[in-house]
Amino acid sequence: MDGSLVLIQLLNGLQLGVLLFLLASGLSLTFGIMDFVNLAHGSLYMIGAYICATLAYWTGSFFLGILLAIPLTAFAGFIIEIGVIRHLYPRDHLDHVLATFGLILCFDTLVQIFWGVEGIAVQLPKWLDGQVELFNGIIFPTYRLLIIITGLFIAAGLYWLVNHTRLGMLIRAGASNRTMVSALGIDIKTLFTGVFALGAVLAGVAGMLISPITEASIGMGNEIIITAFVVIIIGGIGSMKGAFIAALLIGLIDTFGRSFLDDIFKIFMSAEAAETAAPAISAMLIYILMAIVLSFKPQGLFPPKVR
Amino acid sequence: MANLETTQNSQMPDNWTSLFTATGWANLILLVGLALVPTIAYYTGHPFWIDISTRLVILAIAAVSLNLVLGYGGMISFGHAAFLGIGAYAVGVPAYHATYGEFEAIASYNGFFQFGLAIAVAALFALITGAICLRTKGVHFIMITMAFGQMVYFAIVSIETYGGDDGLVIDTRSEFPGLDLSNPIALYALCFISLLVVLYIVHRLVNSRFGMVIQGAKGNAERMNAIGFNAYIYQLTAYVISGAICGYAGALLGNFTTFISPEMMDWSRSGELMFMVILGGAAYLLGPVFGAVAFILLEEILSGFTLYWHLPFGIILILSVLFVKGGMSGLLSRLGKRDG
Numbered sequence: 001m002d003g004s005l006v007l008i009q010l011l012n013g014l015q016l017g018v019l020l021f022l023l024a025s026g027l028s029l030t031f032g033i034m035d036f037v038n039l040a041h042g043s044l045y046m047i048g049a050y051i052c053a054t055l056a057y058w059t060g061s062f063f064l065g066i067l068l069a070i071p072l073t074a075f076a077g078f079i080i081e082i083g084v085i086r087h088l089y090p091r092d093h094l095d096h097v098l099a100t101f102g103l104i105l106c107f108d109t110l111v112q113i114f115w116g117v118e119g120i121a122v123q124l125p126k127w128l129d130g131q132v133e134l135f136n137g138i139i140f141p142t143y144r145l146l147i148i149i150t151g152l153f154i155a156a157g158l159y160w161l162v163n164h165t166r167l168g169m170l171i172r173a174g175a176s177n178r179t180m181v182s183a184l185g186i187d188i189k190t191l192f193t194g195v196f197a198l199g200a201v202l203a204g205v206a207g208m209l210i211s212p213i214t215e216a217s218i219g220m221g222n223e224i225i226i227t228a229f230v231v232i233i234i235g236g237i238g239s240m241k242g243a244f245i246a247a248l249l250i251g252l253i254d255t256f257g258r259s260f261l262d263d264i265f266k267i268f269m270s271a272e273a274a275e276t277a278a279p280a281i282s283a284m285l286i287y288i289l290m291a292i293v294l295s296f297k298p299q300g301l302f303p304p305k306v307r
Numbered sequence: 308m309a310n311l312e313t314t315q316n317s318q319m320p321d322n323w324t325s326l327f328t329a330t331g332w333a334n335l336i337l338l339v340g341l342a343l344v345p346t347i348a349y350y351t352g353h354p355f356w357i358d359i360s361t362r363l364v365i366l367a368i369a370a371v372s373l374n375l376v377l378g379y380g381g382m383i384s385f386g387h388a389a390f391l392g393i394g395a396y397a398v399g400v401p402a403y404h405a406t407y408g409e410f411e412a413i414a415s416y417n418g419f420f421q422f423g424l425a426i427a428v429a430a431l432f433a434l435i436t437g438a439i440c441l442r443t444k445g446v447h448f449i450m451i452t453m454a455f456g457q458m459v460y461f462a463i464v465s466i467e468t469y470g471g472d473d474g475l476v477i478d479t480r481s482e483f484p485g486l487d488l489s490n491p492i493a494l495y496a497l498c499f500i501s502l503l504v505v506l507y508i509v510h511r512l513v514n515s516r517f518g519m520v521i522q523g524a525k526g527n528a529e530r531m532n533a534i535g536f537n538a539y540i541y542q543l544t545a546y547v548i549s550g551a552i553c554g555y556a557g558a559l560l561g562n563f564t565t566f567i568s569p570e571m572m573d574w575s576r577s578g579e580l581m582f583m584v585i586l587g588g589a590a591y592l593l594g595p596v597f598g599a600v601a602f603i604l605l606e607e608i609l610s611g612f613t614l615y616w617h618l619p620f621g622i623i624l625i626l627s628v629l630f631v632k633g634g635m636s637g638l639l640s641r642l643g644k645r646d647g
Contacts, residue, residue: 093445
């Protein structure tokens with residue numbers, strides 16, 4: 001019984017991990033290539049979720065909703081890049097942070113104006129809205145399993161894109177030396193816009209995937225974006241491999257901490273003390289992990305080679 | 308170093324002649340205005356203004372503390388709201404135990420104890436997190452301070468005893484001999500005098516040898532190391548002082564709102580403090596105070612027009628980043644140069 005609970009939490013942790021990867025990879029791409037800090041990345045996560053929720057409601061199909069929401073989220077990213085972000089590349093990080101903080105305020109309010117304060121629930125198709133038996137009688141929600149599989153597929157796709165395509169070659173080249181890439185005749189402006197839109201889609205897809213579980217709500221991105229920051233700090237800012245490993249690590253540690261820490265604490269302290277301490281410590285667990293990693297490796301676990 | 312000192316003199320009213328520039332006059336008007344306007348408004352039957360001004364002055368103290376590290380030290384801390392929260396809970400938690408029992412050791416209404424605790428805990432938190440954050444720089448520093456700030460937020464949310472998400476009501480404000488903080492004028496006087504003291508402390512700090520070192524490290528930490536200063540230690544000290552001041556502001560905030568919740572240390576609050584510093588003009592002593600005034604006035608005016616005031620507010624923020632260089636003090640000094 002206990003073993004199966006561990007396995008179920010392992011899957012839950014994986015599910016959180018792949019979502020974090022979708023967010024962190026976009027952050028890492030924009031930082032690695034444009035040297036741009038985007039606090040408003042969480043807003044794209046929220047926008048994706050809202051667009052998908054609305055389209056799913058109109059079309060009556062969750063999958064059609066996602067399919068239509070992806071180009072729309074990319075378009076949103078495109079507009080934001082051209083309207084605001086593009087003008088910030090030559091500025092310092094402080095300006096990036098402030099301007100994208102302003103963007104967050106705008107998006108949260110715009111969503112409130114268009115969709116209201118209440119969150120929007122998303123209806124799953126019947127065949128996904130149940131549970132599957134994996135093995136040895138371990139039962140897991142079908143949809144969460146689908147999130148894990150989708151996330152891993154996207155991660156594999158990103159790996160292929162970055163390492164085996166011409167675009168990926170430009171992305172890698174841009175990350176190591178921007179000036180040289182533009183000197184070789186590559187239209188760096190278009191590349192940056194494309195990469196930003198790609199990051200927007202990745203964040204948006206994460207929001208779309210989570211919306212049937214948590215519903216689309218205002219500020220949903222502002223909480224998870226900090227966790228995504230922790231992921232890329234631990235993984236090494238600008239590294240995709242680091243983002244992937246750290247995302248799964250954080251997903252697992254956070255999930256396990258929340259479900260098992262009180263049991264572990266009960267071994268060496270009173271049940272009452274454990275009940276009080278465990279929630280506080282498990283809430284801080286990933287930050288403590290970040291502190292530990294940074295005290296040994298200030299650049300994160302897998303810092304990109306050239307920067 | 309020489310270069311730094313000359314820029315210092317042009318910005319600071321170090322001597323009396325420099326006080327009578329456009330910037331100097333603006334400073335004087337600002338401080339006298341902050342002292343008089345709410346007081347007069349209160350005694351002529353507009354108590355609303357003293358509420359706004361108290362909040363303004365408390366946030367200004369927090370922004371001044373942030374300016375010490377951000378403006379002068381170049382350390383872009385995105386976690387200063389955590390210090391505000393720590394300070395506020397250092398008032399709320401002892402008061403809670405004094406009312407409802409348990410933890411006799413910290414149960415107290417005594418203002419000196421509560422404010423001392425606020426400063427001590429904030430300084431300790433700054434020391435521990437600063438020691439880790441300052442090993443990194445640039446973007447890492449921004450994100451890590453933000454993450455540590457959020458850590459405090461989540462820790463408080465998960466402690467049910469102190470209300471968790473719902474927050475905590477402070478039934479009894481801090482008790483100082485001869486000072487009744489439930490009197491709005493007395494509370495405002497304490498906040499305003501605190502602001503003046505904090506401004507004086509920061510002024511002395513940044514113009515001291517210590518201040519020169521942290522400003523030098525902002526430009527080039529390696530060079531400071533090379534000429535024999537351990538930049539890390541100086542920066543950490545500045546970070547701890549800044550955290551302690553911000554913790555003190557938090558204790559004032561707790562006494563002002565009498566209701567404290569994790570909401571007050573959400574990272575958007577850190578962003579607002581940063582906005583005040585930049586809007587007013589970083590590395591300029593009274594910049595954050597100007598910024599706080601502008602911020603509070605904007606908030607009051609915009610929220611009077613529309614429920615969705617965050618939208619124009621965000622747009623103003625973006626536009627001010629894109630088009631206004633050096634904040635309001637930058638505008639002022641450019642204005643001053645045009646005059647003479």
